[in-house]
Amino acid sequence: MKAWLLKDFGLANLQQAEVPTPVPGAGELLIKVGAVSLNFRDKAIVDGIYEPHLVPKPLIPVSDAAGTVVAVGEGVSRFKVGERVNSTLYTRWLDGMPGPDEPLYCLGSPLPGGLAEYMIIHEQSAVKAPDEMSDVEASTLPIAxxxxxxxxxxxxxxxxxxxxxxxxxxxxxxxxxxxxxxxxxxxxxxxxxxxxxxxxxxxxxxxxxxxxxxxxxxxxxxxxxxxxxxxxxxxxxxxxxxxxxxxxxxxxxxxxxxxxxxxxxxxxxxxxxxxxxxxxxxIAVAPRSSFERMNPFLDKHRIKPVIDHVYSFDEALQAYEHLARGPFGKIVIKISDQP
CATH class of the missing domain: 3.40.50.720 (NAD(P)-binding Rossmann-like Domain)
Structure with missing residues (x-):
């Protein structure tokens, strides 16, 4: 699959490459990524100012994604192939207060993120994407x-x-x-x-x-x-x-x-x-349970994200540059067409 890899700190070291498509293990979902959105965290990781000691190299960056389940690992019960899901930043923070080691299990660093054609999300950390939002729109939800x-x-x-x-x-x-x-x-x-x-x-x-x-x-x-x-x-x-x-x-x-x-x-x-x-x-985002409380509110009030610009997968560097300039609302990178 195609993926963007951060090989060292600095935007010049974020490079597109061909890597093996991951295989879902027990409890995991393989997601065909429809879109990802950028947050200041993503820029700070590339710049080397966000918990740099936790950043593996190379790294597939970006935590916030929306896409479609295309394969499931053993024992998966919360989602099935064909359903659309959102990622959550903290893959183990499901409810209540966070544990002391939550930063060790974040997507986009240190775990692989969504700036690729496919990504792995554990079923327990996935959230059903809103039916009334496209992948481009839903990708803006997990952090912002x-x-x-x-x-x-x-x-x-x-x-x-x-x-x-x-x-x-x-x-x-x-x-x-x-x-x-x-x-x-x-x-x-x-x-x-x-x-x-x-x-x-x-x-x-x-x-x-x-x-x-x-x-x-x-x-x-x-x-x-x-x-x-x-x-x-x-x-x-x-x-x-x-x-x-x-x-x-x-x-x-x-x-x-x-x-x-x-x-x-x-x-x-x-x-x-x-x-x-x-x-x-x-405030370091929120648990999955809060995400599941938020989505019905967004639906009820017909709240749609304000998106400044949507970039193509090949334009990821330009998306980061736009983020650095300061967007009005969100910057999104479209990875694939929504089924």
């Missing part, structure tokens, strides 16, 4: 949509009428805006682009803040919330900007720390955290 859902609904316990702050207009933030709006919440979005703020307003977001025009953007968020701050903040930036997120979030509110776009370390000012009694919760 699920991280947003878990942050808002399972961790933040979002209620109608509350206010959510989303940072930027990447995949997680756009899904978070869509889910929050569908649940009856108010959304405030930040971006460095007035054009992107206009595009996110078209989704139903009423308030946008350009953080280049307003470098102290937390002050503007407080103005928009009558000085109280938002109930839940999805922080995708990380770095020292976490201090601004604390100030933009109400007393007793929650910050879902889902990303590190501007840095993996933060000089956090503790007194505002203490006095505002802020909950800062690290």
């Amino acid at each position: 949509a699920l991280t947003a859902w878990y942050s808002l609904m399972d961790v933040g316990h979002l209620q109608p009428g509350q206010t959510v702050l989303v940072q930027g207009t990447g995949g997680v933030s756009i899904f978070a805006a869509q889910i929050a709006l569908a649940h009856g919440a108010r959304v405030i979005a930040t971006s460095s682009s007035d054009m992107n703020l206009e595009r996110v307003r078209a989704l139903g977001v009423l308030d946008g803040v350009n953080y280049r025009s307003h470098p102290n953007w937390e002050h503007r968020v407080l103005e928009l919330t009558d000085g109280k701050g938002v109930d839940i903040t999805l922080d995708v930036a990380g770095g020292d900007g976490l201090n601004q997120s604390v100030l933009a979030t109400r007393v007793g509110g929650t910050i879902a720390q889902v990303g590190f776009l501007t840095g993996q370390t933060s000089a956090l000012s503790l007194m505002p955290v203490i006095f505002r009694q802020t909950t800062i919760r690290g």
Whole structure:
């Protein structure tokens, strides 16, 4: 089969090759991959800044895939040949809290990912792909949509009428805006682009803040919330900007720390955290059970992913380059035609 192999860190070392088609073992599904979507994690793995000690070489990268079961291993009972499934990032985290070693069993590193014609997914980690979504659309769900859902609904316990702050207009933030709006919440979005703020307003977001025009953007968020701050903040930036997120979030509110776009370390000012009694919760996607709760909500509210561009299999490098520039929504690589 054709596959993209990361032979060393750096995008120049991501190369297309011919490799043996894997054979499903006990409990495993062989998936003909229809499409994969890219997340910042995928870029960070290629760049060598995401748990580099865990990255095998060569590696078939990319965790998020949708495709069709074409063969099953011994003992498989949850799925059968011909069914469409999604991958999940954590192949052993099925419910509840994660175990301490979940990163050792992630697709796209250290386990082989989906940037290939075929991939192996264990039946216990697979999720039925939504009937109303194509493989291209469904491929966007496993990290971006699920991280947003878990942050808002399972961790933040979002209620109608509350206010959510989303940072930027990447995949997680756009899904978070869509889910929050569908649940009856108010959304405030930040971006460095007035054009992107206009595009996110078209989704139903009423308030946008350009953080280049307003470098102290937390002050503007407080103005928009009558000085109280938002109930839940999805922080995708990380770095020292976490201090601004604390100030933009109400007393007793929650910050879902889902990303590190501007840095993996933060000089956090503790007194505002203490006095505002802020909950800062690290979010590393979610268990399979949360995925299975999310899909009916997406169906009920007819939420479809916002996809910036769909690339062909041969254009994988261009897809990564687009990701580095910062897409509006998701970047998808189409592997094969959906049956």
